[in-house]
Amino acid sequence: MRTALVTGVIDAATLLAEVAAPKNGASVLFVGAVRESNDGREVSGIEYSAYAAMAENEMAVIVSEAASQFDTDDIVVEHRVGRLGIGEASVVIAVAHPHRAQAYEASRFIIEALKKRVPVWKREEYLDGTREWVDPTTAREAAPR
C-alpha cells in the first residue's frame, strides 16, 4: 500500500506496475482527469490545493480501510496538487487483487471516500478568464455519476 500527494505529473503505468503480483488476476486502474467543461461552463484548467498533512493521513486511512474490507494490500493512490490543464490526471488509483470483483469494488470505494473525506480543494478556471472554488455541497457534482 502506498499513498502520496504529488506536485508533478502522475505516471499511471508506474502505479499499475507497482500493484502487479503473481497472485493477482485482476488490476483496476482509475484515472481522474480534468474535464473541458463543468456545469455547462468551458473549463481551461483546475488549480488543486490541499491541507497536505491531513490529506496524506486521510488518504492512508482510506486505503487501509479498503485493504481490510476487500482483502488486498496491493493498492497505490496518488493525488496531484497545483495547476492542471485539460486531460491531466488529478488522481490515480491502482488496485490489484486475485479476482476482478474485489479490485473493481475497492477502486470505487477509494475514489468515493477520497472525494468525501480528503481535504483537497479545486478552483476551476474558465475560458472567459474567471475562476471559482468548487463547492460539491452546492454543485451538481455532489451526486456520483
Add this chain to the structure above:
Amino acid sequence: MTVTALLFASYAEALGSSSIELPLAPGDSVGDALARLRAMPGGDRVPPAPLVAVNLVYRRPDHVLAAGDELAVIPPVAGG
C-alpha cells in the same frame, strides 16, 4: 493566549490570508475562535459551523483550545 488559524481555498480568499494568529482567552473553545474569525473582514463567508481540525484531529465546536494550537478551518472538500 494565541492560536494559529489555518485557512484554505475559499476561506483563505475570503479572509485574505492562509494563516491568522488569533488572540483568545484561556478556556476559549473552537466555537469562540470561529466567532472571532467570522467577525473579521470577509469572515462572514465562513459558515458558523465549518469542519474544524485542531492539531490535525477533527474536533467539535465545544473543544477547548490551548495556547499554540493549530486550528484548521476546512471548506467543503472537492478532491478527485
